[in-house]
Amino acid sequence: MRFIARYAKDKGRVFEIITVYDTKVEKEQVHKENPVITTLSHEHLAALWFERKMQDDFGIIIQNAFDKRPLVHQEQFPKNLHPMCKDFYAKELEQSEFQPYDYEVINGDGVFQVSVGPIHAGIIEPGHFHFSQAGEKMLHLEVRHFYKYRAVEKMLEGKTLQEAKPIIERISGNESIAYQICYRDILLQASQQELPQALQKRHAFLLELERIIHHLTDLGFIPNDAGFGAALALGSKLAEDARRKMKELTGHRFGFGAIDLQNKFVDTASLHEWLDAMLESITYFEDWITDIPSLWDRLDTTGHLPLKKAVKYDSVGVVARASGLAIDRRLNSFYLKHGFELESELSGDVAARFKVRIAEVKNSLKMMHEFLEADESSLKVGSVADGEYMSFAESSIGELFMAIDIKEGVIERFFARDASFMNWQVLHVMMRRDIIADFPLINKSCDLSYAGNDL
Amino acid sequence: MMKFWNKRIKLGVLTENLELEDEIKSIQKEIKDKVKKKFAGSLAIRMVDSGSCNACEAECNALSNPYYDLERLGIYFVASPRHADVMLLSGLMTFNMQPHVLEAYEQIPEPKWVITLGDCPVMAAPFEQTFAINAPADKHLKITHHIAGCPPSPLEIMQGLLEFLRKI
Numbered sequence A: 001m002r003f004i005a006r007y008a009k010d011k012g013r014v015f016e017i018i019t020v021y022d023t024k025v026e027k028e029q030v031h032k033e034n035p036v037i038t039t040l041s042h043e044h045l046a047a048l049w050f051e052r053k054m055q056d057d058f059g060i061i062i063q064n065a066f067d068k069r070p071l072v073h074q075e076q077f078p079k080n081l082h083p084m085c086k087d088f089y090a091k092e093l094e095q096s097e098f099q100p101y102d103y104e105v106i107n108g109d110g111v112f113q114v115s116v117g118p119i120h121a122g123i124i125e126p127g128h129f130h131f132s133q134a135g136e137k138m139l140h141l142e143v144r145h146f147y148k149y150r151a152v153e154k155m156l157e158g159k160t161l162q163e164a165k166p167i168i169e170r171i172s173g174n175e176s177i178a179y180q181i182c183y184r185d186i187l188l189q190a191s192q193q194e195l196p197q198a199l200q201k202r203h204a205f206l207l208e209l210e211r212i213i214h215h216l217t218d219l220g221f222i223p224n225d226a227g228f229g230a231a232l233a234l235g236s237k238l239a240e241d242a243r244r245k246m247k248e249l250t251g252h253r254f255g256f257g258a259i260d261l262q263n264k265f266v267d268t269a270s271l272h273e274w275l276d277a278m279l280e281s282i283t284y285f286e287d288w289i290t291d292i293p294s295l296w297d298r299l300d301t302t303g304h305l306p307l308k309k310a311v312k313y314d315s316v317g318v319v320a321r322a323s324g325l326a327i328d329r330r331l332n333s334f335y336l337k338h339g340f341e342l343e344s345e346l347s348g349d350v351a352a353r354f355k356v357r358i359a360e361v362k363n364s365l366k367m368m369h370e371f372l373e374a375d376e377s378s379l380k381v382g383s384v385a386d387g388e389y390m391s392f393a394e395s396s397i398g399e400l401f402m403a404i405d406i407k408e409g410v411i412e413r414f415f416a417r418d419a420s421f422m423n424w425q426v427l428h429v430m431m432r433r434d435i436i437a438d439f440p441l442i443n444k445s446c447d448l449s450y451a452g453n454d455l
Numbered sequence B: 001m002m003k004f005w006n007k008r009i010k011l012g013v014l015t016e017n018l019e020l021e022d023e024i025k026s027i028q029k030e031i032k033d034k035v036k037k038k039f040a041g042s043l044a045i046r047m048v049d050s051g052s053c054n055a056c057e058a059e060c061n062a063l064s065n066p067y068y069d070l071e072r073l074g075i076y077f078v079a080s081p082r083h084a085d086v087m088l089l090s091g092l093m094t095f096n097m098q099p100h101v102l103e104a105y106e107q108i109p110e111p112k113w114v115i116t117l118g119d120c121p122v123m124a125a126p127f128e129q130t131f132a133i134n135a136p137a138d139k140h141l142k143i144t145h146h147i148a149g150c151p152p153s154p155l156e157i158m159q160g161l162l163e164f165l166r167k168i
Helices: A047-058 A152-158 A159-166 A173-190 A197-227 A229-250 A269-290 A292-297 A308-312 A317-322 A333-337 A351-370 A419-431 A436-446 B001-009 B020-039 B053-064 B100-105 B154-167
Strands: A002-010 A014-021 A025-031 A036-037 A062-063 A112-116 A128-134 A137-144 A387-394 A399-407 A408-417 B043-049 B075-077 B086-090 B111-119 B145-147
Touching: A002 A047, A002 A308, A002 A399, A002 A408, A014 A399, A025 A036, A036 A047, A047 A399, A047 A419, A128 A436, A137 A419, A137 A436, A152 A159, A152 A408, A159 A173, A159 A408, A173 A197, A173 A387, A173 A399, A197 A229, A197 A269, A197 A333, A197 A351, A197 A436, A229 A269, A269 B001, A269 B043, A292 A436, A308 A419, A317 A351, A317 A419, A351 A436, A351 B075, A399 A419, A419 A436, B043 B053, B043 B100, B053 B086, B053 B154, B086 B100, B086 B145, B111 B154, B145 B154
Parallel strands: A036 A062, B043 B075, B043 B086, B086 B111, B111 B145
Antiparallel strands: A002 A014, A014 A025, A112 A128, A128 A137, A387 A399, A399 A408
């Protein structure tokens, strides 16, 4: 049974705890006067961050947990404030007294600590990495995030679905289309409508376009982090080509606002040509880069995530597939009919994640041919019914889960779990056999989102 | 390796004669003089993300792709605030990032300038005020120039940087 998410809701006198698995959803209620739940983190290690977040957001006490440190609330966050409770209205907080965070460290003779971040050397999002080092060797890494915590969940409460859309599409820029597709599915569930096939195809086309942009960028950056800059020049050129195509099709380089219910005219003939040219470029790229032995010397065996650990941490997305775990939200009849193939590798290292990305770009291009259709059908959204809705999408990073409760026409609770939220928790396992100089390479090979993780 | 060189010769130079190029030409001397006088020939930028969606960062990374190749103008992204002349600030200035942003600003040697990037730091993006957001950035720092957009395209960022150079 695969663990997907765990989150709480403020229901007046009680908290409701929702636990989502791939096969079922469990609900549990605890009274606010004694809000104690038992941890799931012994069976599902990835439940830990969800529970620590719940503890910060609602003040729920987690019994038997081996880690009770705050997660979202950092050193200067006022103590004993639980902002996701319905009776919290403050729009501004004062920085409170600095309370040091108790990092997970390994102590011993000659073992030392390296703190990196939140501001990093490159053009990259903020997050903190805390290493315990024995010389060059990484003994342990603690990933600490939530510097970008914008309280999106709270921000969306009290808004209609329509008002929430521009915010939801900006939660994580690289995965905007995937967030919009999750939102679309919830909107359709709530208005009890079916999506016309032609619109579904257009949306699927854009999701794959977003995926190839993200993958191509990584295909440049991963070799660049191993000191092979030529790949970045070519990878970023191809990514720019694809991003310009996104702009041409949606009017926005990241596809903000692209998933609407109106099909627009597309010049299918020229797009088929473009897809063929792109396939030729990526085939050349693969052919060329496979021939650079000094690069593969860095990629092979680095950042190894064994299948057993990937399962234990309920990993998702490219990370899981590169370790031999067949998880992909596109494994359904719609995608299979249009040529979807699940791409996976067994070695679980940086090289495997690199190869999975190349294979996925090729498969996406193949599917995009199938998704192209000249059609101008549209759908009018009916009225939205109250209820509790959930949806999934496969973003370029991995499985995205979104849940929205609607009460009296407005959002009562919004929750999103980015693939990154799961995979950040398994990152430290990949460091066991490597030196600290490999860290940027390993981190880039997963290319997780900070913004989607922190919300 | 032969494959690579063949491809390179076939592809040629990708860096574009953007619409901006005429403008660049017309003020090239001006930039050169200004960059030379004020920045010893190169303008060093430290990019700091204070809580964006990562689109602004992606566009800044795109500035170094072969189409834009920003470095040909003498403008560089540097790894440390201590090497920088300018802080390029994106994002909503979250409660959790604010102390770190101010610390990074402290580390930039004088004279220094702050340019805000994208709609977030001026609270013009769709995000609304919450307890976790301390934007607009001008509450905390003196802002010299703002580059608008959600996110601004690489071209708009280049134009914005030119405007900044004219301004100071």
